[in-house]
Amino acid sequence: MARVRITQIRSTIKRPQTQKNxxxxxxxxxxxxxxxxxxxxxMKGAINKVQHLVRVEEI
Known part of the structure; x- marks a missing residue:
């Protein structure tokens, strides 16, 4: 499987609990x-849920 680097770029303040999870x-x-x-x-499902909060790079 491919590996990816996920970086959080935005805060989870005032976000729904499902996105925080x-x-x-x-x-x-x-x-x-x-x-x-x-x-x-x-991982794909979790990334899709918070795609506006993270940056994904293929390694």
């Missing part, structure tokens, strides 16, 4: 924090 499940929580994960269906 998606950010936590991705391993993020603070602005400019990055994680590298395998790009599978579960």
């Amino acid at each position: 998606a950010i936590k499940s991705l391993g993020l929580g603070k602005i400019n924090r990055s994680v590298e994960v395998e790009f599978n269906d579960a």
Whole structure:
């Protein structure tokens, strides 16, 4: 599977709880924090839910 780097670029303040949970499940929580994960269906769904809060780069 491909690996991607996900960086949080916007805050979760005043966001629905489901989006906050998606950010936590991705391993993020603070602005400019990055994680590298395998790009599978579960990650794709979480990324789609918070695509306006994160930046995704293929490694």
